[in-house]
Amino acid sequence: MTEIQSILLRLWDSFGLNIRLFGLTLVCALPLGLGIAFLSMSRVKVIAWCSKTLVWVIRGTPLMLQVLIIFFAPGLLNLGAPWGSGASARFAAATVAFIINYACYFSEIFRGGILGVPIGQQEAGEVLGMTRAQIFYRVTLLQVIKRILPAMSNEVITLVKDTSLARIISIKEIIMMAQEYTAKGLIWPLFSTGLFFLAFVGLLTLLFNYLERKLDYIKV
Amino acid sequence: MPILEVRDLHKSFGRNKVLDGISFSLDQGATLAVIGSSGSGKTTLLRCLNFLEQPDHGNILVNGQTIFDAKDAPMLTEHSKRQKRFHFGLVFQSFNLFPQYTVLKNITLAVELLAKGQAGKPDFTGIETQARDLLTQMGLIDKEAFYPYQLSGGQQQRVAIARALALKPEILCFDEPTSALDPELTGEVLKVVRELAQKKTTMVIVTHEMAFARDVADHVLYMDEGRIIEEGSSEQVFSQPAHERTKQFLSRFSGGSA
Numbered sequence: 001m002t003e004i005q006s007i008l009l010r011l012w013d014s015f016g017l018n019i020r021l022f023g024l025t026l027v028c029a030l031p032l033g034l035g036i037a038f039l040s041m042s043r044v045k046v047i048a049w050c051s052k053t054l055v056w057v058i059r060g061t062p063l064m065l066q067v068l069i070i071f072f073a074p075g076l077l078n079l080g081a082p083w084g085s086g087a088s089a090r091f092a093a094a095t096v097a098f099i100i101n102y103a104c105y106f107s108e109i110f111r112g113g114i115l116g117v118p119i120g121q122q123e124a125g126e127v128l129g130m131t132r133a134q135i136f137y138r139v140t141l142l143q144v145i146k147r148i149l150p151a152m153s154n155e156v157i158t159l160v161k162d163t164s165l166a167r168i169i170s171i172k173e174i175i176m177m178a179q180e181y182t183a184k185g186l187i188w189p190l191f192s193t194g195l196f197f198l199a200f201v202g203l204l205t206l207l208f209n210y211l212e213r214k215l216d217y218i219k220v
Numbered sequence: 221m222p223i224l225e226v227r228d229l230h231k232s233f234g235r236n237k238v239l240d241g242i243s244f245s246l247d248q249g250a251t252l253a254v255i256g257s258s259g260s261g262k263t264t265l266l267r268c269l270n271f272l273e274q275p276d277h278g279n280i281l282v283n284g285q286t287i288f289d290a291k292d293a294p295m296l297t298e299h300s301k302r303q304k305r306f307h308f309g310l311v312f313q314s315f316n317l318f319p320q321y322t323v324l325k326n327i328t329l330a331v332e333l334l335a336k337g338q339a340g341k342p343d344f345t346g347i348e349t350q351a352r353d354l355l356t357q358m359g360l361i362d363k364e365a366f367y368p369y370q371l372s373g374g375q376q377q378r379v380a381i382a383r384a385l386a387l388k389p390e391i392l393c394f395d396e397p398t399s400a401l402d403p404e405l406t407g408e409v410l411k412v413v414r415e416l417a418q419k420k421t422t423m424v425i426v427t428h429e430m431a432f433a434r435d436v437a438d439h440v441l442y443m444d445e446g447r448i449i450e451e452g453s454s455e456q457v458f459s460q461p462a463h464e465r466t467k468q469f470l471s472r473f474s475g476g477s478a
């Protein structure tokens with residue numbers, strides 16, 4: 001194996017961390033975000049207020065700061081070691097921070113999407129004797145997805161790139177790995193990381209375009 | 221015994237009193253037209269009948285049974301509200317078809333969901349057959365695979381009527397079913413409503429189409445500021461209105477389409 005190949009292979013390995021962080025965040029933050037959206041729209045004022053305050057705080061502070069706090073705070077506050085130790089602890093802490101952060105962003109997108117569906121859709125379901133759950137899953141949800149797809153696609157692409165922030169707690173994601181080579185005087189690995197991101201975002205863009213085409217038949 | 225009886229219905233939004241003691245009854249198979257100027261509370265009345273709004277005071281009886289009593293309203297569960305809704309159907313001014321479903325699915329969806337919730341195996345084929353019958357009746361059998369956006373307003377409204385009929389409501393309500401339509405499309409919708417009246421479907425129709433109301437309704441209510449000012453047979457209300465306000469209201473329409 002040439003040196004170039006072995007460097008690319010190590011970069012690819014560390015990009016696996018970015019992709020895992022991305023995947024875990026997406027899978028958990030989507031449902032959590034939907035939950036937070038419902039809480040923000042709750043008729044119980046206290047619940048709505050708490051939920052909106054959480055969203056405000058999380059969206060109003062840097063993700064990098066949140067990662068640091070979630071990783072270091074338990075130790076500094078003598079709360080034991082919820083994240084365990086070593087590399088896996090750092091990864092767990094980063095994942096939790098990312099999930100909370102993105103759930104809050106997603107929740108606002110969901111909320112906008114749900115409020116955007118005309119009330120007449122809900123009422124039509126009601127007078128047809130559907131239950132609330134039936135109305136949500138059978139009538140509203142797909143229309144919400146259709147409406148939020150463009151905003152979601154933006155947010156998801158941002159998430160891909162944000163995964164690099166995990167390096168702030170020494171997670172060896174791809175850019176951190178490339179910097180090790182920069183320190184040794186090799187600059188091209190750093191540039192090449194951009195290609196990894198470009199390729200991955202390209203795939204996601206294709207996926208979102210496909211989804212948008214799939215939902216083209218819904219005119220909302 | 222009347223199929224529907226409304227007793228002293230009151231409804232306010234904040235300080236705005238929208239229904240101020242509405243009482244009337246309707247016989248099985250009869251068509252009731254509700255007319256009145258904008259803001260008189262016609263839509264609110266239909267929404268109260270369909271449990272989309274909760275009256276502050278009053279009763280609603282179907283077949284002599286109280287299905288709504290404002291005194292018990294706080295105890296009304298989501299489930300019992302849903303059960304009671306099935307007495308009524310509502311056709312909206314703006315159709316409110318489900319954009320992600322075909323015409324056929326729009327009609328069958330609620331019926332299928334209802335059947336799934338009941339004991340026994342749901343008869344999906346039977347439900348589709350019934351939906352196709354309704355589409356035939358609406359003159360839309362060739363459109364079952366279309367999506368709502370592919371239909372004209374008049375066609376969409378006819379699908380909405382079929383969708384409401386699919387649940388076999390005892391009383392079908394219409395809230396200005398042709399107001400959102402271009403004038404040349406109102407005829408096809410009014411035609412199917414007229415056919416329903418001939419088949420003795422019990423209906424409450426809020427409408428600004430005076431000629432149609434006069435023609436189709438057995439009974440007419442004229443509402444103003446949340447009250448029924450005048451009621452009677454359509455002949456009576458349109459030809460010999462007893463109240464000055466009814467006369468004024470009707471004369472505003474006589475110059476136009478009526």
Ligand SMILES: Nc1ncnc2c1ncn2[C@@H]1O[C@H](COP(=O)(O)OP(=O)(O)OP(=O)(O)O)[C@@H](O)[C@H]1O
Nearest residue numbers: 233234236238256257258259260261262263264265
């Ligand atoms: N959800 C609501 N909240 C507050 N006010 C309402 C609400 N719904 C209706 N109103 C008020 O109630 C009054 C009666 O409205 P309604 O829609 O029943 O009149 P309408 O007779 O159907 O009028 P139109 O012929 O214009 O449809 C209006 O003043 C309206 O502003």
Ligand SMILES: [Mg+2]
Nearest residue numbers: 262263264395
């Ligand atoms: Mg109205």
